[in-house]
Amino acid sequence: AKITFHHTSGHTDVIDAPPGTSLMRAAVTQGVPGIIGECGGQAMCATCHVYVREAYLDALPPIGEDEDEMLDCTAADRDDTRSRLGCQIQVGDGLDEIEVDLPNSQV
């Protein structure tokens, strides 16, 4: 699946990740800066915060309870519609492509 990360600098990283991989894991594994993933993907750190581009929002599963709580603890402001935790977004299975904007800070 194709994942596009738009950095605040204007730089863009485009990577390919196998189905079943979380957006956080894909970024960390492939060296995309701007995503930390401190808790390892358990929705407990909020250092994998991303703003999902509108075109892809409908393809995502609803925000889980833990995710919702952590999204209130992000370093950068939460966006009501676009903020998600990268570790809770899995590519593949109906999500072959996604584009996200990175926040200016994760800590």
Ligand code: FES
């Ligand atoms: Fe910790 Fe996503 S990696 S909340």
